[in-house]
Amino acid sequence: MTTHAAVRTTGLTKTYGAGPSQVRALTDVDAEFARAEFTAIMGPSGSGKSTLLHCVAGLDTLSAGRVWIGDTDLTGLDDDALTVFRRDRLGFVFQAFNLLPTLTARENIVLPLELARRRPDPEKVAGIVDAVGLSDRLDHRPSELSGGQQQRVACARALVTGPEVVFADEPTGALDSTSSAEVLGLLRHSADAFGQTVVMVTHDPSAAAYADSVLFLDDGRVVDSLRGPTADSVLDRIKALEKAVR
Ligand SMILES: Nc1ncnc2c1ncn2[C@@H]1O[C@H](COP(=O)(O)OP(=O)(O)OP(=O)(O)O)[C@@H](O)[C@H]1O
Numbered sequence: 001m002t003t004h005a006a007v008r009t010t011g012l013t014k015t016y017g018a019g020p021s022q023v024r025a026l027t028d029v030d031a032e033f034a035r036a037e038f039t040a041i042m043g044p045s046g047s048g049k050s051t052l053l054h055c056v057a058g059l060d061t062l063s064a065g066r067v068w069i070g071d072t073d074l075t076g077l078d079d080d081a082l083t084v085f086r087r088d089r090l091g092f093v094f095q096a097f098n099l100l101p102t103l104t105a106r107e108n109i110v111l112p113l114e115l116a117r118r119r120p121d122p123e124k125v126a127g128i129v130d131a132v133g134l135s136d137r138l139d140h141r142p143s144e145l146s147g148g149q150q151q152r153v154a155c156a157r158a159l160v161t162g163p164e165v166v167f168a169d170e171p172t173g174a175l176d177s178t179s180s181a182e183v184l185g186l187l188r189h190s191a192d193a194f195g196q197t198v199v200m201v202t203h204d205p206s207a208a209a210y211a212d213s214v215l216f217l218d219d220g221r222v223v224d225s226l227r228g229p230t231a232d233s234v235l236d237r238i239k240a241l242e243k244a245v246r
Pocket residue numbers: 016017023024025043044045046047048049050051052
């Protein structure tokens with residue numbers, strides 16, 4: 001299956017649990033995330049944002065439907081193939097940083113290359129370290145870094161393998177506004193300078209304004225989208241959705 005989009009879903013449905021306690025987190029989601037673009041996913045709490053991100057990133061299984069990354073049907077891969085695919089082709093940034101505490105910043109950054117038994121290209125690694133502005137903190141452990149610095153290490157780690165798609169789940173949720181701007185600037189740069197596709201879940205309209213477009217979810221369905229968002233236009237759209245739901 002050839003597709004122009006970097007990431008595509010058809011009929012993506014996800015339910016948790018069974019019987020009366022079953023929760024339908026996503027219903028029949030058809031979505032496309034354009035190549036080399038930065039897309040934000042927004043929506044009220046519980047609307048299915050994290051579930052969508054986890055399903056398209058191969059971190060969770062679907063109940064129905066399909067997910068393609070480029071020409072690869074993720075739903076057709078077994079667990080081992082999926083692990084290798086995620087390691088080699090995707091990057092992840094989470095709200096909680098998820099760095100290994102006993103490793104230095106430098107060791108955390110190159111870990112994905114080591115896991116893939118790929119030799120770090122010193123020039124490339126230096127370029128990424130430079131882009132994240134951490135050259136003087138590389139020998140520090142995560143506990144010796146600020147939250148913003150830890151998240152920049154996590155971004156460098158996500159970018160070091162040159163992934164096609166970077167998935168970010170509330171990457172600025174635990175950061176102050178200055179650190180948030182640095183991390184969002186990095187994600188923007190990875191789309192603009194490296195042609196990477198970025199898909200980010202956020203609650204924050206000013207974070208979404210860094211994206212090329214915004215996909216709005218409500219109650220497990222895609223209900224709206226917006227190109228060229230600004231913080232104000234995103235906020236207006238959210239208010240309109242809230243009114244429509246009421
Ligand atoms: N592991 C799980 N088991 C059962 N229900 C779950 C599980 N994970 C999520 N859900 C439910 O699925 C729905 C969507 O959750 P999800 O976390 O994707 O929403 P969200 O939009 O990311 O929310 P938030 O903004 O609060 O993080 C919610 O009703 C949630 O309670």
